[in-house]
Amino acid sequence: MSYTAQVILAYITRYKQAHDGIAPTIREIGDACGVCSTSNVVYYLDKLEAEGSIRRGDSGSSRCIEVVGGAWIAPKEVGA
Numbered sequence: 001m002s003y004t005a006q007v008i009l010a011y012i013t014r015y016k017q018a019h020d021g022i023a024p025t026i027r028e029i030g031d032a033c034g035v036c037s038t039s040n041v042v043y044y045l046d047k048l049e050a051e052g053s054i055r056r057g058d059s060g061s062s063r064c065i066e067v068v069g070g071a072w073i074a075p076k077e078v079g080a
Contacts, residue, residue, distance in 0.1 A: 001051060005044050007033050009053055013067055023065035 001009075011032050015024040024032070030041045045065070048054045057064030 004033065004035065005047055008044050009048055012065055016067060023063050025063065
């Protein structure tokens, strides 16, 4: 997993912990993780999904991101 993907996964996990399981939007992820393009955020989300780290709902909504493992246990702190 690339460094940027690790940072994004850690951010999603922390966000969900702080917001009762609600996932951040693609724009929020990009702003927080220093990824300027929303298409690049989608690229990393696709990679995380392919690796089995996250699942996304059929609607494609960024608020439907589920961290695999369910408890949103933060991965080793990366870029915190």
